[in-house]
Amino acid sequence: MRHFEMDKLKAQGGSVGESKYHESAIKQVCGSANFADDNPEPYGCLHAYPVLAPVTSGFIKSIDTSLALAVEGVKRILSAEDVPGKLDIGPVFPGDVLLTSHEIQYHGQPVLIVVADTYEIARRAARLVVIECEQTTPILDIKKAISKEHWVRPPHSLNRGNSENAINNATHQLKGEINIGGQEHFYLEGQIALAQPDNDGGIHVQCSTQHPTEVQHLVAKILKKPFSFVNVET
Incomplete structure (x- = not known):
């Protein structure tokens, strides 16, 4: 990208070319989270x-x-x-x-x-x-x-346009095989949750998670309760 385009994006308040850190990064790195x-x-x-x-x-x-x-x-x-x-x-x-x-x-x-x-x-x-x-x-x-x-899951693909034709007619082609040993990342937080019943028959769950809504849906499904009766706090 040319320099004047970068400067224009920065002037508009964009994040291109700027270093950004996660909102909780300092607390996690310093151990105060x-x-x-x-x-x-x-x-x-x-x-x-x-x-x-x-x-x-x-x-x-x-x-x-x-x-x-x-x-x-x-x-x-x-x-x-x-x-x-x-x-x-x-x-x-x-x-x-x-x-x-x-x-x-x-x-x-x-x-x-x-x-x-x-x-x-x-x-x-x-x-x-x-x-x-x-x-x-x-x-x-x-x-x-x-x-x-x-x-583990049946294969699926996302297609846009005629990819097979584009690959076959590409000027440069590369063919090979690669094996990748996928690894789960190491979590910063302890794998723990606290669940408490409330006075209205619902469940209040406290857990360290990146997706509280997902936890809310799954807990409600497991307990056979309405989604609104499960409250998740991160």
């Missing part, structure tokens, strides 16, 4: 901890929660059958269940939720649950997954 895990918990608060699948791929044959339920301070162990609404929490596409009761599709998939008086008790009890599985061979190679049409 407040997250849900920093706030004191209310009196009588119960803590939940997930029981994770012991294999990467397979099917659940049996679950023994007797040792976990015998731990003092454990209030209840929740399964998929205890969810009053829909189990699927896929925010864009379906296929991501909150708790599995049959097929295990990935390592560490949540199976149960232990609810106890403290975080430590819930975590200790969760590790006492015995899950017997019929283990299957996971598909870890992308080419094998494609050949078996074992999709």
Whole structure:
């Protein structure tokens, strides 16, 4: 872009060519940002901890929660059958269940939720649950997954104009193959949320999230409550 065009955009109040930082960047970098895990918990608060699948791929044959339920301070162990609404929490596409009761599709998939008086008790009890599985061979190679049409999501494309014709008639063409090991970024905040019932039958959720409306929709769907009865605070 030519210099006079850059100057014109800056004069109009644009952001082209200017360094901008996120509105919460200074607090996060300096360690002064407040997250849900920093706030004191209310009196009588119960803590939940997930029981994770012991294999990467397979099917659940049996679950023994007797040792976990015998731990003092454990209030209840929740399964998929205890969810009053829909189990699927896929925010864009379906296929991501909150708790599995049959097929295990990935390592560490949540199976149960232990609810106890403290975080430590819930975590200790969760590790006492015995899950017997019929283990299957996971598909870890992308080419094998494609050949078996074992999709996480079916392929889809966005097209504008005749892309095939444009590529075939392009002056310069490059053809090759690349493998990218996608990684999830490391979160700054603790993975925690606080949920409290209100006097009108609704749920007030405090959590550290980038998408409070998405959380509101999913919580309402899981609890089978009207969207307006779930309030999310970040």
